[in-house]
Amino acid sequence: MPARRSVAAFVAVCLAPLAATALTASPASAHGTMGDPVSRVFQCYAENPESPASAACRAAVAAGGTQALYDWNGIRIGDAAGQHRTLIPDGKLCSANSEEFKGLDLARADWPATSVSSGAHTFKYRVTAQHKGTFNVYITKAGYDPTQPLAWADLDMDHPVATVTDPVAADGFYTFSGTLPARSGRQLLYAIWQRSDSPEAFYSCSDVTFGGADGAAGGGSSATASASAPSAAPSASAPSEEQIAAGADRSTVEHHGHGDADARTSADPSAAGAVAESAGPSAPSTVADAADAAGADEPAADGSAENLAETGSDANTPYLAVGGAAALALGAAVLFTSVRRRAVSGGRHSR
Incomplete structure (x- = not known):
């Protein structure tokens, strides 16, 4: 059990900044x-x-x-x-x-x-x-x-x-x-x-x-x-x-099918917490799962009266960040499995 908690904590801590980078650094598309x-x-x-x-x-x-x-x-x-x-x-x-x-x-x-x-x-x-x-x-x-x-x-x-x-x-x-x-x-x-x-x-x-x-x-x-x-x-x-x-x-525009190299139609830093929270014992098991977790669809319209956001990151930035998060999730899952097997094996030997 301690090993499981350690792996879950490791995944959550490491995925959070990567997810935040994917969401905030993307050159969000204006529509x-x-x-x-x-x-x-x-x-x-x-x-x-x-x-x-x-x-x-x-x-x-x-x-x-x-x-x-x-x-x-x-x-x-x-x-x-x-x-x-x-x-x-x-x-x-x-x-x-x-x-x-x-x-x-x-x-x-x-x-x-x-x-x-x-x-x-x-x-x-x-x-x-x-x-x-x-x-x-x-x-x-x-x-x-x-x-x-x-x-x-x-x-x-x-x-x-x-x-x-x-x-x-x-x-x-x-x-x-x-x-x-x-x-x-x-x-x-x-x-x-x-x-x-x-x-x-x-x-x-x-x-x-x-x-x-x-x-x-x-x-x-x-x-x-x-x-x-x-x-x-x-x-x-x-x-x-x-x-x-x-x-x-x-709409393919709102679902990332518009071909402008943007991972999302707008940046939403608040979503990073949700990604980190989901990276507990049941961390994303595939690259697709991690990408989906980091790119939830936004509402149909932005009706706020806040100042306009500036974005200027390279178009590949969000994909690299999401890919890194996905790779880390896979690595963490493998590590978790390995630790769990060792724990089980150790338990058997102790008996």
Whole structure:
């Protein structure tokens, strides 16, 4: 029994710092999309990925499948480093040149749209992991034709309608102000979130309508776009928190399948204690068990109003740390087995 306690204590003491390193040193990935005016992917997710209501969202699913909608907060380029126009070709802006999200690039005039008007506008960006960086929101030029593939030349890149650096999130959103210029009819807002603590950047397309009854709601309202909109597009609305939570288990972004070399979507030092606690007499017996223990999934949204976290570790750091913890767990298990056998053997000889 003393030998068993010694091994358990050894495992707990050694695993705790390694688990903490894996969780706190990982370059946690930032995820999100525009919530108001709602982005195409967020709108289609709100409609139900398995059976979207609008013709445009049904076409997006037919082109790219349903998984893209469950991964609504993952339209990204991991090594963008500000080179957006170099990395994303014309016609692929809404998908950020990602095959998974190609359905969002469909050029059509019936994407659900948010009604806006010229002047001050409050933007809300739905975030699921907070990090330092800069948001820039651009609007299409007068004369924009939604039936043609969106090109960089269609955007007024010299005059962003909103720019903000290092905002603070509250209730799952970054909220910031901007000014919409004079426009009429259907337009598009293109948002780029470039992290400053990583080369990663996120992108989103939001369809909006100006003019007449369409602009009456204005001022950041995502209420309804009038049926008399130039394209007769359906109104847009973001998904509810219940809808977001309901689809979290289907998201590859939230379950480490987004390919950005991050072991977790956010750092959670508090989880280290749970890993150490679990390393008693029943220490993880396999590498997979140890990795699972060190990488519990985070909640769907981070709604705190704390300052944004900075991360800058090498992308391989979390894997090395988790691998080290797993190897140590295996070694401890072998040691425990060896000690136990010697104890049993000694007991037999004593008899």
